[in-house]
Amino acid sequence: MLTAFRREIDAIFDRDPAARSYLEVVLLYSGLHAIVLHKISRLLFQLRIPILPRFFSQLARFLTGIEIHPGAQINEGLFIDHGMGVVIGETAVVGKNVTLYQGVTLGGTGKEKGKRHPNIGDNVVIGTGAKILGNITIGNNSYIGANAVVVKDVPANSTVVGVPGRITKQDGKKIETELDHIHVLDPLKQSLEELEERIAKLERKGQ
Known part of the structure; x- marks a missing residue:
């Protein structure tokens, strides 16, 4: 137990690089606190003890x-940096050796039961605000960019960015992606057009 904690x-x-001393890390790193409490809740969950696993969670x-369900399987070396909002x-x-930044979600996509959350490989880095959704696999040594939304499997050694997530690099080689920079929607124009359409409908009803 002490070896695992170490x-x-x-x-x-x-x-x-900001970590200065063991005392500082033990007392002040919220990511470490969340992992330790998860180990307790996970053990209680495996023992099928009611209530207490979710209490510790x-x-x-x-x-x-940081919210980690007691049922989640966390291997050694998880580092949650600035962990607020991680689910x-x-x-x-x-x-093993996964890094998560603040606001990351490893979530489901609906109300289905059974296996419904992602599998994250070893040495994966998931950037701030990224959402990995559904029963998908992120391959070893991959990097998921900040705020990406990933709903499909990602091969090992890949870089994924954007919404929806696109693979831009794999095995060190750049992957060409087709982006439409011409027909980009103007959200303000869209809102005005929707408002005009609603007004027109109301006017037709009033006639």
């Missing part, structure tokens, strides 16, 4: 702003 601390030192959420769903599987 590995989690070492993962922080390996990836956070919600305690972690209250203290850290990891019940059937998610997180590989």
Whole structure:
């Protein structure tokens, strides 16, 4: 247990240049606190003890702003940096040495039961605000850009950006993506057109 705890601390030192001392990390790193509380809730969940697993999960959420379901499988070396708003769903599987930034969601896409959350491979980095949704797999050594929304499998050694997520690099080679820069929707123009259409409908009803 102590060895596993030490590995989690070492993962922080390996990836956070701001980490100054073990005491600072143990006392002040919310990501570490969330992981420790998850280990407790996960153990209770596996023992099929009612209520308490979710209690520790919600305690972690209250203290850290990070919500990890007791059913989620988290492997060693997870580093949650600036973790506020991170959500990891019940059937998610997180590989070794994964890095998550604030606002990341490993979520489902509906009300279906069973396996419905993503599988994250080893050495994956998921940027701020990214959403990985559904029973999909993110391959080892991949990078998911900030605010990307990913709903399809991602091969190993890939870089994904955008909404919806597009692979822009794989195995060190750039992937050409077709982007329509001409027919980009103007949200203000769209809103005005919708408003005009509603007014026209109301006028027709009043006649």
